[in-house]
Amino acid sequence: MDLLAIDTRLGDLQSQFWKAAGETLVMASIALVLAGVLGLAVGLSLYLTRRGGLFANRPVFVVLNVLVNFFRPIPFVIFVAALQPLARHVVGTGIGIWAATFGITIAATFGISRIVEQNLVTVSPGVIEAARAMGASRSRITFTVLVPEALGPLILGYTFAFVAIVDMTAIAGVVAGGGLGSFAQVFGFRQFDQVVTWAAILVLVAMVMVIQVAGNQLARKVLRR
Amino acid sequence: MTALVELRGVVKEFPGARRGDPVHRAVDGVDLSVEKGEIFAIIGYSGAGKSTLVRLVNALEPVTSGSVVIDGVDVTTLSERALRELRLGIGMVFQQFNLMESRTVWGNLAFPLTVAGVGRAEQQQRISELLHFVGLADKAHAHVTDLSGGQKQRVGIARALATNPHVLLADEATSALDPETTRDVLDLLAKVNRELGITIVLITHEMDAVRRIAHRVAVMEKGRIVETGPVLDVFADPEHAVTRRFVGTVIDDLPDATVTAALREHHPGRLVRLAFRTTSIRQSEAFAAFLRRDVGFELVYGGIEEIQGSSFGNLTLALTGEDAAIDAALAEIEPTVAWTEVD
Numbered sequence: 035m036d037l038l039a040i041d042t043r044l045g046d047l048q049s050q051f052w053k054a055a056g057e058t059l060v061m062a063s064i065a066l067v068l069a070g071v072l073g074l075a076v077g078l079s080l081y082l083t084r085r086g087g088l089f090a091n092r093p094v095f096v097v098l099n100v101l102v103n104f105f106r107p108i109p110f111v112i113f114v115a116a117l118q119p120l121a122r123h124v125v126g127t128g129i130g131i132w133a134a135t136f137g138i139t140i141a142a143t144f145g146i147s148r149i150v151e152q153n154l155v156t157v158s159p160g161v162i163e164a165a166r167a168m169g170a171s172r173s174r175i176t177f178t179v180l181v182p183e184a185l186g187p188l189i190l191g192y193t194f195a196f197v198a199i200v201d202m203t204a205i206a207g208v209v210a211g212g213g214l215g216s217f218a219q220v221f222g223f224r225q226f227d228q229v230v231t232w233a234a235i236l237v238l239v240a241m242v243m244v245i246q247v248a249g250n251q252l253a254r255k256v257l258r259r
Numbered sequence: 260m261t262a263l264v265e266l267r268g269v270v271k272e273f274p275g276a277r278r279g280d281p282v283h284r285a286v287d288g289v290d291l292s293v294e295k296g297e298i299f300a301i302i303g304y305s306g307a308g309k310s311t312l313v314r315l316v317n318a319l320e321p322v323t324s325g326s327v328v329i330d331g332v333d334v335t336t337l338s339e340r341a342l343r344e345l346r347l348g349i350g351m352v353f354q355q356f357n358l359m360e361s362r363t364v365w366g367n368l369a370f371p372l373t374v375a376g377v378g379r380a381e382q383q384q385r386i387s388e389l390l391h392f393v394g395l396a397d398k399a400h401a402h403v404t405d406l407s408g409g410q411k412q413r414v415g416i417a418r419a420l421a422t423n424p425h426v427l428l429a430d431e432a433t434s435a436l437d438p439e440t441t442r443d444v445l446d447l448l449a450k451v452n453r454e455l456g457i458t459i460v461l462i463t464h465e466m467d468a469v470r471r472i473a474h475r476v477a478v479m480e481k482g483r484i485v486e487t488g489p490v491l492d493v494f495a496d497p498e499h500a501v502t503r504r505f506v507g508t509v510i511d512d513l514p515d516a517t518v519t520a521a522l523r524e525h526h527p528g529r530l531v532r533l534a535f536r537t538t539s540i541r542q543s544e545a546f547a548a549f550l551r552r553d554v555g556f557e558l559v560y561g562g563i564e565e566i567q568g569s570s571f572g573n574l575t576l577a578l579t580g581e582d583a584a585i586d587a588a589l590a591e592i593e594p595t596v597a598w599t600e601v602d
Contacts, residue, residue: 161359
């Protein structure tokens with residue numbers, strides 16, 4: 035401990051450290067909620083409009099599919115920069131925590147939509163057919179059969195998405211978004227202060243673990259296994 | 260008796276898997292009518308089009324051409340909204356049960372009731388009634404994944420009955436079950452028909468299911484109905500080759516070529532098959548006709564079958580004696596017992 039205490043400025047940086055942790059948490063939570071909702075909408079649309087789907091519609095499916103395929107593979111570090119003009123329109127600024135959150139939300143939406151689509155595919159078509167045979171409307175089937183039947187895997191998918199979102203928050207520094215990633219870069223990596231770097235890592239890992247455990251628990255409860 | 264479900268010239272085509280592939284005609288000009296209150300079986304091998312056909316009845320699939328009339332209403336002309344209304348009156352049971360695993364037994368039964376707009380208090384009562392009817396009163400709050408196959412199908416049947424339908428479509432309802440459970444589920448379907456007066460369309464590939472509970476049967480092959488009639492008639496005198504194969508799976512009373520050759524080796528004389536039916540003379544009278552003319556007879560193949568209270572027999576006899584005497588004896592019984600020379 036003595037050795038570390040000599041080499042690090044972590045003590046002096048405490049208030050900035052916790053502020054950065056707060057920024058990461060804010061960015062990740064807002065992005066998870068917004069991208070969660072948007073991703074669910076896009077993923078559902080992909081699933082429902084595909085051939086043989088409840089709302090089969092080829093043009094809509096093709097457009098969505100191409101959009102997701104185009105944007106999803108773009109590395110986030112480039113994507114967030116490329117999104118700056120749009121961020122100015124939507125959140126009023128091209129830099130800072132809100133611009134970063136905007137970028138993360140959009141990027142995560144594309145990622146989550148694929149996760150949602152893939153999990154919905156696992157729902158037995160027979161169950162959907164049975165609901166149709168009982169006279170249920172298509173929207174009722176979507177929200178009271180399809181989504182509940184896929185809920186367990188969906189929760190696990192969202193847990194997985196949260197890890198990816200935390201990963202993206204670490205790049206928020208590119209647009210001056212702050213957060214632990216940026217903190218570790220500036221005060222750890224560039225100052226050769228390994229303690230600061232590792233402190234940031236530990237908090238990030240702790241955040242991910244909390245969500246991971248919570249997600250697993252919830253999924254298990256939903257799946258009742 | 261009035262037709263409750265009436266199909267006229269029904270055709271269903273599916274587009275080919277890829278662009279340019281020929282269309283697949285799954286149902287090819289089917290006419291049939293299901294009477295109110297009966298159990299009407301449609302039997303066929305897999306791929307015969309029977310599962311597609313049953314989905315045209317509740318319009319889960321639209322017909323390509325032809326008409327499907329239920330209780331006087333042509334379903335092929337209905338809007339999506341009107342179809343949903345119609346489906347409340349048509350229950351459906353599936354081979355793979357198709358229960359919602361995210362809900363308990365109770366939740367699964369509540370679903371159709373909620374769709375039908377039944378209030379919560381009334382749902383409670385109806386679900387309890389249904390569970391008692393199918394014998395699962397103790398499983399109300401069980402999770403679907405904890406049930407056996409037979410129990411799942413009972414829930415499936417209860418769910419199909421929830422909205423008091425007048426028709427029940429059973430699509431291979433017993434095909435995923437073991438023989439004993441199959442019998443239990445068939446008995447339950449018979450009870451649904453008997454006690455609730457619900458008309459059942461039974462899709463199956465098991466002739467035993469037909470024999471056990473159906474009143475009439477249609478045999479389907481390559482999208483067409485090749486034979487139809489009361490179950491007893493179809494079993495006693497199958498006309499089409501496919502029907503004969505199906506009947507042969509449960510009743511083996513017609514010797515095939517190999518058996519005939521073996522019989523001929525061991526039994527001298529003429530091999531003649533007699534078809535005893537409820538309308539024919541008794542066996543003793545037929546045998547008496549042989550005895551009177553000194554015709555020796557020996558039963559070499561066949562048997563007596565009982566189907567839903569009626570029996571019939573296809574007996575192959577080896578007849579020995581004067582040819583003229585044999586002919587005279589056969590001529591005597593001919594008015595009521597159909598006979599054929601086995602060769």
